[in-house]
Amino acid sequence: MRLMTRSPGAELALLLLGGFQSMVDDVVGELASRGHEGVRASHEFALRAIEEGADTAAELGRRLSVSKQAAAKTIAALERLGYVERETDPSDARVKRLRVTARGHDMMTLGATLFTEVRDRWAAQIGAEQLAVLEAHLAQLTKNRPAGAESLAPLGGDLGEAS
Amino acid sequence: MRLMTRSPGAELALLLLGGFQSMVDDVVGELASRGHEGVRASHEFALRAIEEGADTAAELGRRLSVSKQAAAKTIAALERLGYVERETDPSDARVKRLRVTARGHDMMTLGATLFTEVRDRWAAQIGAEQLAVLEAHLAQLTKNRPAGAESLAPLGGDLGEAS
DNA sequence: TCAGGGTAGACAACCCGGTTGTCGACCTAT
DNA sequence: ATAGGTCGACAACCGGGTTGTCTACCCTGA
Numbered sequence A, B: 001m002r003l004m005t006r007s008p009g010a011e012l013a014l015l016l017l018g019g020f021q022s023m024v025d026d027v028v029g030e031l032a033s034r035g036h037e038g039v040r041a042s043h044e045f046a047l048r049a050i051e052e053g054a055d056t057a058a059e060l061g062r063r064l065s066v067s068k069q070a071a072a073k074t075i076a077a078l079e080r081l082g083y084v085e086r087e088t089d090p091s092d093a094r095v096k097r098l099r100v101t102a103r104g105h106d107m108m109t110l111g112a113t114l115f116t117e118v119r120d121r122w123a124a125q126i127g128a129e130q131l132a133v134l135e136a137h138l139a140q141l142t143k144n145r146p147a148g149a150e151s152l153a154p155l156g157g158d159l160g161e162a163s
Numbered sequence C: 001t002c003a004g005g006g007t008a009g010a011c012a013a014c015c016c017g018g019t020t021g022t023c024g025a026c027c028t029a030t
Numbered sequence D: 001a002t003a004g005g006t007c008g009a010c011a012a013c014c015g016g017g018t019t020g021t022c023t024a025c026c027c028t029g030a
Helices: A008-032 A041-051 A057-063 A068-080 A102-126 A128-143 B008-032 B041-051 B057-063 B068-080 B102-126 B128-143
Strands: A084-088 A096-100 B084-088 B096-100
Touching (some): A008 B041, A041 A096, A041 A102, A102 A128, A128 B102, B008 B041, B041 B057, B041 B068, B041 B096, B096 B102
Antiparallel strands (some): A084 A096
């Protein structure tokens, strides 16, 4: 008679979180073992946002809905890891324009592939249609929430490093 | 033609994270507006673990698979918020036994209710059977992963506070 | 009996990713 | 020319985690 304090709702939340972490841990671990040590899931997403046009710190902050200072820290990390370069804009001396490096593109495409591989494994496990249904439901359930689905992922990271 | 860098796998990860955050933000916000300001999702889960028998810092750390120091910090927060009390064990002077207070029980049951209300809304949205299927699939997809599904949730918190 | 080894908890320093606030530099519009 | 808004840098802080060190305490076995 100890359990059962567990609410089905909390279970569900844990399930969702677990699913996310599972994917991220897998991808980050694989990334690390393929020449991209030190990369976090958030780097993945931030880099993609940059590539898609958020090429200044302030803009990146807006896209990810975090402060520009937070974005600047992320950019510093990306720069340190060699994924982006910064150069001052000739036409506006305030902004430092961001450019994704070749290595950055490598990481992005590899990351995308790895994420999709995990998804494919899941599809194999429960069936492609079932996975599609699951995604559709999730999309429906989260579509009407305040903030965009762009919020960064402050999770995952250290796992999978056990060499 | 700018998108499409987006991999379906990454989309899925974001969907899962979004679902989790959506639930947590909702619950934490509601909790705050009902006399439990300052509580984080992790407090919820930690408190439940304590109630279910993890009544010392070290044990709580083990249950949540974090260091005992991390557990001690969480406990300090719970104590400050009035959700647990600590007293030295009469039969073992090393341990500080944890006890969930009345207010703690309040918060736990309210939290469980709120989580389940969110889940009920979801059930209403996509159908109870569909939700059950979704949960079953998620459980299946995450069941064979290394660490237990007990890892704390370092997320959510500040939302819903806009008064 | 008492010496070791293991465990509980306290404390400190640190990391990481976020926050707010301040600042100087820079554009731009009036 | 100046006022207001934006950009990026810097500093301080917070929350939640880490490692490492330390003392107090229990327990067991020689």
